[in-house]
Amino acid sequence: MSSTFVVQDGFASKQxxxxxxxLEFFGVGSRVGTTTDVMSGNCTGPGFDKSxxxxxxxxxxxxxxNLEKLSDCKDQWVNRVHSAFVYPGDDASALQQLARLLGxxxxxxxxxxxxxxxxxxxxxxxxxxxxxxxKVNRPAVNSDGYLVSKANxxxxxxxxxxxxASFLKGEYHGVAVFLSTFSxxxxxxxxxxxxxxDIREHLFRAAPIVLYIKWAxxxxxxxxxxxxxLIIDDPLLRRRYGCVDFKRLLAAMxxxxxxxxxxxxPWNWRRSSAEIIRLFKENAENYSLSVHGCDHVRGEFGxxxxxxxxxxxxxxxxxxxxxxxxxxxxxxxxxxxxQGVFSKAGMSALKHTNFIAAVNNDVVSTDLEPVTIAxxxxxxxxxxxxxxxxxxxxxxxxxxxFAFDLLLGKPALIVIHHDYCSDGCDRLNGFIEExxxxxxxxxWRNLADVIRHSYRxxxxxxxxxxxxxxxxxxxxxxxxxxxxxYLVRRHESNPSDIKEIHSxxxxxxxxxxxxxxxxxxDLDAGESRLIRVVMHELTEVVPTxxxxxxxxxxxxxxxxxxxxxxxxxxxxxxxxxxx
Ligand SMILES: [Zn+2]
Numbered sequence: 001m002s003s004t005f006v007v008q009d010g011f012a013s014k015q016x017x018x019x020x021x022x023l024e025f026f027g028v029g030s031r032v033g034t035t036t037d038v039m040s041g042n043c044t045g046p047g048f049d050k051s052x053x054x055x056x057x058x059x060x061x062x063x064x065x066n067l068e069k070l071s072d073c074k075d076q077w078v079n080r081v082h083s084a085f086v087y088p089g090d091d092a093s094a095l096q097q098l099a100r101l102l103g104x105x106x107x108x109x110x111x112x113x114x115x116x117x118x119x120x121x122x123x124x125x126x127x128x129x130x131x132x133x134x135k136v137n138r139p140a141v142n143s144d145g146y147l148v149s150k151a152n153x154x155x156x157x158x159x160x161x162x163x164x165a166s167f168l169k170g171e172y173h174g175v176a177v178f179l180s181t182f183s184x185x186x187x188x189x190x191x192x193x194x195x196x197x198d199i200r201e202h203l204f205r206a207a208p209i210v211l212y213i214k215w216a217x218x219x220x221x222x223x224x225x226x227x228x229x230l231i232i233d234d235p236l237l238r239r240r241y242g243c244v245d246f247k248r249l250l251a252a253m254x255x256x257x258x259x260x261x262x263x264x265x266p267w268n269w270r271r272s273s274a275e276i277i278r279l280f281k282e283n284a285e286n287y288s289l290s291v292h293g294c295d296h297v298r299g300e301f302g303x304x305x306x307x308x309x310x311x312x313x314x315x316x317x318x319x320x321x322x323x324x325x326x327x328x329x330x331x332x333x334x335x336x337x338x339q340g341v342f343s344k345a346g347m348s349a350l351k352h353t354n355f356i357a358a359v360n361n362d363v364v365s366t367d368l369e370p371v372t373i374a375x376x377x378x379x380x381x382x383x384x385x386x387x388x389x390x391x392x393x394x395x396x397x398x399x400x401x402f403a404f405d406l407l408l409g410k411p412a413l414i415v416i417h418h419d420y421c422s423d424g425c426d427r428l429n430g431f432i433e434e435x436x437x438x439x440x441x442x443x444w445r446n447l448a449d450v451i452r453h454s455y456r457x458x459x460x461x462x463x464x465x466x467x468x469x470x471x472x473x474x475x476x477x478x479x480x481x482x483x484x485x486y487l488v489r490r491h492e493s494n495p496s497d498i499k500e501i502h503s504x505x506x507x508x509x510x511x512x513x514x515x516x517x518x519x520x521x522d523l524d525a526g527e528s529r530l531i532r533v534v535m536h537e538l539t540e541v542v543p544t545x546x547x548x549x550x551x552x553x554x555x556x557x558x559x560x561x562x563x564x565x566x567x568x569x570x571x572x573x574x575x576x577x578x579x
Contacts, residue, residue: 004030004217005038007055007063015087018185019054019209025188025374026213026220027458027466030054035063039076050082052216056089057098057179064172074173083176085212088146088183095181099148102170102179103155108163110145110182110204114138116161118203122439124156124169127215130226130407130440131207136400139203145182159207167208180208188374195340195362196391197376199404210407221458221468223379223409224477227450228435228442230414230428231336231359231392233263233292234565237272237280242418242565243573246276246287252425253286256432259444263292263336266319267558270326277327288446289331290359291316293338295554296561302341302366310349311542317354332448334359343367347384351497352538357388357451357471359413377408379454380470382491388470390451395420395431403438411454412442418565422573449475452530460487474531478523486521490533502532 006020012032023030031037038053055063067073088095099107115138122133147164151157157165158178167180182204199206213220235241253260280287293300294316301309313335320331335350335358342358343366350358363371363381375381380388392413393401402412412435420428436442445453452475456468463482467474469490478484492498495512502508503521510519523529546554 003049003051004028005033005051005053006030007035007038007053007059008032013056013089014187015056015089015185018187019087021188022186022209022213025377026217028213028217028220035059035066038063039067039070039080051080052082053084055084055086056091056094057086058089058091058094060084060086061094061098077173077175081175083216084178085209085216086177086179087185088181095146099179099181102168102172102177103152104148104168105150105152106148107146107181108149110141110147110166112141114141116163118159118161118166120207121156121158121160124158127169128158128211129214130403130438131211132439134400134403134438136203137200137398140201141204142201143182143184143205145204148181158211159203166204178208178212180204182208185209186373188377189372191370192363192373192376195364196393197373198397199401200398207404214407219459221409221456223454224457224479225453226406226412226440226442227453228258228412228414228444229447229450230258230260230416230432231263231290231447232260232416232418233336234265234296234561235262235418236268236562237262237264237276239273239276243422243570244418246279248425249421250279250283250286252429256429257436257444258432259286259288259446261288261290261332261447264289264331265292265296265558266316267295267554269319269323272323272327277329280329284446288448289329290334290336290447291320291331291355292336294319296338297554297557299339299341299366301337301346302343304343304345304367306345306349307540307542309343309346310352310538310540313350313353313355314542332446334447334451336360341366344369344384347387349538351385351387352535356448356473357390359390359392359447361392361394361415363389363391378470379410379456379468382470385494386490386492390454399434399438402435406438406440409456411450413450419569419573422570469531472533472535475528476521476523476531477528478525481525483522483524486523487518488521488531489516489518491515492517497535499534499536502534504529
């Protein structure tokens with residue numbers, strides 16, 4: 001059992017509350033205690049780990065003042081405390097005093113108009129994990145903070161710019177003390193202010209505490225694997241689409257080790273070339289198909305009529321299965337929304353079809369309901385009827401955002417459009433190489449397999465583990481050498497939507513409790529099993545046919561978009577390139 005103390009003397013500050021909430025988010029049980037509780041000895045002995053202490057600079061100074069009064073203070077400290085994470089609190093002089101004690105010589109305020117890049121150290125790999133060596137492009141300074149501009153040899157700079165460090169590791173009597181000099185700790189229950197979380201906006205308040213929790217608690221929620229896939233929206237399966245040449249892209253995937261899912265517009269189901277279908281089938285490790293809307297008309301999944309969207313989703317799947325039976329090429333039942341636009345009604349409709357998940361850049365629906373930071377820090381956003389959105393990003397959002405997603409346990413899903421390949425894939429290859437250099441081996445798979453492998457897990461005891469499932473399908477794999485009992489939970493706001501749950505070929509029982517469904521799955525060493533949540537179909541009347549005028553407009557729009565992608569954009573890019 002590990003003992004985690006959030007130390008407070010007096011009332012809990014906002015930072016104390018944010019730290020406690022973060023521990024809870026990562027599945028770490030904690031106790032709020034006083035400085036005397038840490039050294040009181042009621043949490044040591046067989047079965048107990050050493051304590052992890054999280055507190056403000058002032059509380060930490062109080063802790064060591066109490067400690068110094070003990071005769072065998074050094075032994076007690078080393079035997080009882082594993083490490084400490086210290087945040088400034090509202091007492092700047094306590095922060096200065098502690099920083100000096102840990103080896104900081106000079107501290108200057110962190111400028112609000114920061115124009116420096118910051119780097120995560122690669123000198124303490126096991127602490128920084130996937131963030132090791134990552135550069136963060138001009139992170140925002142939106143609260144008070146300090147830079148330790150000189151530090152003696154006993155201190156390691158973990159997050160720093162050329163001018164100094166904002167997060168450092170020191171030691172107190174041989175125990176590691178991590179000190180963040182930024183006054184804010186992230187409040188994950190705050191509303192997300194943009195369409196996806198951006199670590200460049202929150203580096204100083206988010207990265208130190210998350211790095212510490214992931215390092216200090218081996219029993220916190222973790223992703224068993226880091227999965228990745230590149231997604232290209234819109235192409236038809238022809239030899240070339242816009243700047244994408246499928247043979248050239250295959251060569252790039254083979255040379256730089258990655259996989260690509262084409263977000264395919266179902267409307268195009270009769271238009272694939274036999275040559276490219278063969279290329280996809282022969283290279284299923286690299287190429288796969290996902291579903292991009294239905295007709296790809298403007299914001300088609302953003303309206304609020306659920307029956308209509310249910311009809312659209314089913315039509316999309318019907319066209320895709322016609323494509324599969326005509327060509328023999330299978331597809332992933334994963335929805336990529338056209339223009340990233342979706343409504344709550346659209347998510348509810350998709351839940352009742354064979355789609356297993358949606359993938360999108362944006363997480364705020366057209367209904368504009370607030371989404372919290374905690375919602376997007378989960379492996380997938382589950383707040384829309386319990387149908388998951390896995391987030392994806394453009395390369396220009398920076399390697400730092402992909403690394404932070406991976407640190408949280410989210411897959412790396414990269415989106416581009418055809419024009420990103422206008423330089424013969426050089427830019428793409430460079431970006432993929434950067435991703436593959438992260439200190440975390442990426443498993444490049446097709447999109448459905450990325451999603452089936454994306455879940456959170458934490459050990460409960462030897463032989464049992466807890467799993468949080470997100471997509472409607474989960475591939476559970478027991479990589480240990482013993483039988484493991486998995487207790488699986490999945491967010492479900494409306495359990496009566498569920499028809500049945502399959503574990504392999506069997507139906508299994510489940511319980512509903514406080515917005516979650518729970519069930520157990522036992523796997524032998526090395527065994528794996530597909531778990532599927534099957535939802536009831538909707539009984540509402542679905543419009544079957546669209547008006548002729550809509551069909552004509554859709555056709556015109558598709559051909560005009562292709563004209564733009566195949567001729568106008570490449571010509572414009574050639575013109576820009578030749579200047
Ligand atoms: Zn599109």
